[in-house]
Amino acid sequence: MGSHIVKSFCLGLSLAASLAVAPGAVAKDWKTVVIGMEGAYEPWNLTDSSGKIVGFEVDLANDLCKRAGLECKIIAQDWDGMIPGLKAGKFDVIMDGMSITDERKKEIDFSKPYAASPGSFLAPKGSPLAKTTGAGTLINLDKDPAAGQAAIKSVQAALKGKTLGVQVSTTHANFASQYLKDIATVKEYKTTDDRDLDLKSGRLDAVLEDLPTNMATASKPDASELAVVGPKLIGGVFGVGEGMGIRKSDADLTAKFNKALAAAIADGSVKKYSEQWFKIDLTPR
Amino acid sequence: MVGDLAIFGFGEGGWGLALLDGAAMTLLVSACGLLIGAAIGGLVAWARLSGKLLAGGVGQAYAALFRGLPELLIVYFVYFGTSTLLTETALFFGHEGFVGVPAFAAGSLAVGVISGAYQAEVFRAAYLAISRGELEAAVSVGMNRALMARRIILPQVLRFALPGLGNLWQVALKDSSLISVTGLAELMRVSQVGAGSTHRPFAFYLGGAVLYLVMTVATTRLFDVAEARATRGMRHSTS
Amino acid sequence: MDLDFITKTFVRLLGALPLTLSVWFLSVVLGALVAAGVTWMRVSGVKPFELFARAYVTVFRGTPLLIQLFVVYYGLASLPAVRTSLFWLFLREAFNCAVLSLALCTAGYQAEIFRGALLAVPDAQVEAARACGMSGLLMFRRIVFPIALRHALPAYSTEMISMVKATALVSLVTLWDVMSVALKVRNDTLVTYLPLILAGAIYFVVNYALGVAFLALERRLSSHLKPRPS
Numbered sequence: 001m002g003s004h005i006v007k008s009f010c011l012g013l014s015l016a017a018s019l020a021v022a023p024g025a026v027a028k029d030w031k032t033v034v035i036g037m038e039g040a041y042e043p044w045n046l047t048d049s050s051g052k053i054v055g056f057e058v059d060l061a062n063d064l065c066k067r068a069g070l071e072c073k074i075i076a077q078d079w080d081g082m083i084p085g086l087k088a089g090k091f092d093v094i095m096d097g098m099s100i101t102d103e104r105k106k107e108i109d110f111s112k113p114y115a116a117s118p119g120s121f122l123a124p125k126g127s128p129l130a131k132t133t134g135a136g137t138l139i140n141l142d143k144d145p146a147a148g149q150a151a152i153k154s155v156q157a158a159l160k161g162k163t164l165g166v167q168v169s170t171t172h173a174n175f176a177s178q179y180l181k182d183i184a185t186v187k188e189y190k191t192t193d194d195r196d197l198d199l200k201s202g203r204l205d206a207v208l209e210d211l212p213t214n215m216a217t218a219s220k221p222d223a224s225e226l227a228v229v230g231p232k233l234i235g236g237v238f239g240v241g242e243g244m245g246i247r248k249s250d251a252d253l254t255a256k257f258n259k260a261l262a263a264a265i266a267d268g269s270v271k272k273y274s275e276q277w278f279k280i281d282l283t284p285r
Numbered sequence: 286m287v288g289d290l291a292i293f294g295f296g297e298g299g300w301g302l303a304l305l306d307g308a309a310m311t312l313l314v315s316a317c318g319l320l321i322g323a324a325i326g327g328l329v330a331w332a333r334l335s336g337k338l339l340a341g342g343v344g345q346a347y348a349a350l351f352r353g354l355p356e357l358l359i360v361y362f363v364y365f366g367t368s369t370l371l372t373e374t375a376l377f378f379g380h381e382g383f384v385g386v387p388a389f390a391a392g393s394l395a396v397g398v399i400s401g402a403y404q405a406e407v408f409r410a411a412y413l414a415i416s417r418g419e420l421e422a423a424v425s426v427g428m429n430r431a432l433m434a435r436r437i438i439l440p441q442v443l444r445f446a447l448p449g450l451g452n453l454w455q456v457a458l459k460d461s462s463l464i465s466v467t468g469l470a471e472l473m474r475v476s477q478v479g480a481g482s483t484h485r486p487f488a489f490y491l492g493g494a495v496l497y498l499v500m501t502v503a504t505t506r507l508f509d510v511a512e513a514r515a516t517r518g519m520r521h522s523t524s
Numbered sequence: 525m526d527l528d529f530i531t532k533t534f535v536r537l538l539g540a541l542p543l544t545l546s547v548w549f550l551s552v553v554l555g556a557l558v559a560a561g562v563t564w565m566r567v568s569g570v571k572p573f574e575l576f577a578r579a580y581v582t583v584f585r586g587t588p589l590l591i592q593l594f595v596v597y598y599g600l601a602s603l604p605a606v607r608t609s610l611f612w613l614f615l616r617e618a619f620n621c622a623v624l625s626l627a628l629c630t631a632g633y634q635a636e637i638f639r640g641a642l643l644a645v646p647d648a649q650v651e652a653a654r655a656c657g658m659s660g661l662l663m664f665r666r667i668v669f670p671i672a673l674r675h676a677l678p679a680y681s682t683e684m685i686s687m688v689k690a691t692a693l694v695s696l697v698t699l700w701d702v703m704s705v706a707l708k709v710r711n712d713t714l715v716t717y718l719p720l721i722l723a724g725a726i727y728f729v730v731n732y733a734l735g736v737a738f739l740a741l742e743r744r745l746s747s748h749l750k751p752r753p754s
Binding site for chain 3 (some may be wrong): 350352353354355357358361362365366369458459460463465466473476477480484485486490494497498502
Binding site for chain 3 (some may be wrong): 080083084107168169187188189190194197198200201202203
């Protein structure tokens with residue numbers, strides 16, 4: 001009698017399991033693609049007052065999917081569950097301003113970059129960061145190591161004994177732990193909203209974040225005392241640009257999106273979306 | 286200080302509806318969690334009362350484990366674990382691809398797992414409070430175990446367990462706020478999203494707290510009424 | 525996953541234990557002080573005090589600790605009135621906010637424990653003390669407090685352990701306690717369960733030790749209730 005019970009239990013479990021399958025996750029013949037974003041990372045993606053996710057990446061995703069002949073479905077996912085969620089199959093693509101880094105490439109694949117956004121500092125207008133070497137200029141840590149080192153040294157001096165805020169598991173957090181570990185107090189936040197609240201209240205002396213995100217924050221009416229200051233850094237620990245995160249086993253999907261992306265860059269669509277949402281053109285060269 | 290209260294309104298750009306939806310989700314998750322906890326608690330209590338060494342030991346270990354671990358840790362563990370477990374199980378049966386466990390299921394399971402450890406003690410104490418004389422009388426009258434359970438044990442266990450369960454319901458309501466870290470849109474999470482999106486944390490967190498308080502007070506009332514009805518006719522040791 | 529990684533992670537987690545324990549200790553002590561005040565108000569016989577005490581307990585036991593923590597940490601910091609006052613020097617630090625919030629919460633629970641313990645002191649003893657001519661303070665010190673303490677210990681032990689578990693929430697307000705270090709290791713290395721299991725082991729051992737310590741204290745204080753040696 002026992003084995004009957006075990007058999008029917010297992011049958012029931014697998015039945016229940018198969019009923020819960022996420023659509024499109026099984027087919028290698030791609031028709032629908034589920035894309036994961038935070039919906040809380042303005043201006044890359046944000047949730048508007050009606051609950052819909054909009055933003056640069058939403059427009060770009062819809063564009064690329066149309067070119068690739070796929071149907072896109074966008075779902076919200078917290079940042080710290082992005083890569084585990086992708087690997088578990090909760091969604092098929094990550095589009096959340098995720099920088100392409102060697103560390104991440106060990107776990108997942110990336111499409112070619114669709115944006116090249118430097119890291120930048122957001123701080124009160126009178127911050128010492130405003131007077132650092134290379135303030136306001138774009139410095140590529142890979143292509144111009146000397147200028148990069150000079151800028152980093154200057155930033156270290158400006159932030160000595162101060163408090164810097166970053167989001168967990170980002171290239172900005174990595175930069176902070178690599179270069180500012182014993183120099184400044186680094187606080188990590190699960191969401192950018194929480195971190196920005198602390199910046200506004202004065203708990204943080206500065207925030208390190210993607211340039212378009214900082215620009216969007218600084219443009220809000222209640223951020224009149226904040227400004228983007230200091231150098232803009234790309235390359236090195238910041239990665240070479242933002243791309244779509246895709247599972248290593250889905251190389252065919254990566255190829256599809258790369259093809260669509262190349263076309264979108266070539267005909268200026270990416271530039272259009274970038275200028276619309278970022279106010280500047282961040283198309284990778 | 287709280288500012289323009291219009292953000293709590295129900296119209297365009299108002300968060301009132303979202304907060305109420307969150308509160309409803311909180312009630313739902315807590316209720317499901319309590320039920321799951323009752324099932325687990327009943328099982329563990331039964332194991333401990335069975336008199337068998339192994340079952341008793343396992344029951345006691347379960348209770349000790351889940352009472353000694355932070356609730357937040359258990360929430361993370363259940364949240365990470367349920368998807369993996371189900372996907373692996375499905376894989377074992379030859380099914381490819383992702384098996385999704387909705388955040389709601391993982392959330393109520395987490396609340397239930399925690400609640401079960403405490404409910405076991407409540408049920409155990411309630412069972413032990415039944416007078417031995419009644420049980421002996423039932424046996425001598427010729428009731429079989431099923432009948433005895435249905436007519437004598439269960440009603441009295443429920444009656445004695447009510448105060449403890451009322452308390453644990455409040456605990457479940459509050460534990461459900463931890464489910465916010467999984468992204469489920471219950472009240473805490475909605476308050477957090479509202480606070481971050483409007484940059485008005487004081488208003489939203491205070492508002493959320495008020496809603497929690499209303500839920501707690503209202504449901505405690507309900508439990509008090511249930512207790513009064515369940516214990517009518519019983520002699521009380523204290524007035 | 526090798527033994528080296530396990531050891532390294534475990535050591536990292538242990539490094540965060542002092543923060544966890546100091547948050548716990550300070551909030552428990554501060555909470556006890558606040559609870560003593562609240563209990564005093566409750567038994568004072570002054571109606572407004574009694575109402576305040578009852579409201580205090582209802583509010584802090586009826587709302588989740590997490591939202592209380594966020595009201596104190598994020599909510600208060602967003603008010604210009606707070607930021608321009610002396611309180612800001614204190615509230616600016618996440619550690620202080622965490623201790624304050626946890627203390628206010630545990631005070632609600634401790635106040636109820638104290639109240640129950642006071643009610644458990646037999647009226648006969650109180651009357652006898654008065655008949656002997658003991659002043660209020662002497663009576664409290666020699667009669668009420670020792671009896672109440674014994675009654676409070678079991679529930680107090682549970683509350684102490686609850687507070688250790690509550691400290692895990694400070695990981696959500698930028699403090700580097702055991703919980704947040706475990707999550708950071710998980711985020712950085714993508715090893716999902718090991719950091720959490722190790723963190724769980726640490727919390728479990730701390731709670732177990734606390735339980736044992738309180739049990740020993742209970743036994744010591746109730747030595748007069750032990751059966752006489754034959």
